[in-house]
Amino acid sequence: MEIATCTYQEFTPSMGAPIRTTAGAPRWPLGYQLAGHAKLITPTRELLAADLPEDAYEFSYRRILNGHGIDRIHTELARLAARNAGARLVLLCFDKLDKPGNWCHRSMLARWWVEQTGEEVPELGSKPATPPPSLF
Structure with missing residues (x-):
């Protein structure tokens, strides 16, 4: 099973099977x-409402993931892959x-997934901005 991440806005069907990982669905028409x-792997509405800084959010999100466990999460994703003819699952958020x-939680999930499985999770959308190189 292959998984990747992206935004709803940047996803194209050639990337794989688009899988929602958000508490709410997009409020605009998708193509x-x-x-x-x-x-x-969807963050709870309570976690989303907590307005935490990134490190505290990731700590809380990982508690949710660990509570479900890698086996249950892997099984859920494998079922989604099977329903989509084994296509790469592209885990989407906003x-x-x-x-x-x-x-975003999808980056946190990708780090957790690598730790749990050793399998990389590529980001298919725009990458985090990198600071310009230092001149000194």
Whole structure:
């Protein structure tokens, strides 16, 4: 099973099967149909409402992921992949990472997934902005 991440806005069908990982669905028309919802990796509405800094959010989000466990999460994603003929699952959310200061649960999930499985999770959308090189 192959997984990747992206935003709803940057996703194209050639990337794979679009999978929702957000508490709410997009409130605008998509140019594609969602292929499922990965509920076990979707942040809770309570976590979203907590307005935490990134490190505290990631700590709380990882507690949710660890509470479900890698086996249950893997099983849910494998079922979504099977329903989509084994296509790469592209886990979608709203936040573009190229804006300074932006972060997202999908990046946190990708780090956690690598730790749990050793499998990389590529980001298919815009990448985090990198600071310009120092002249000194």
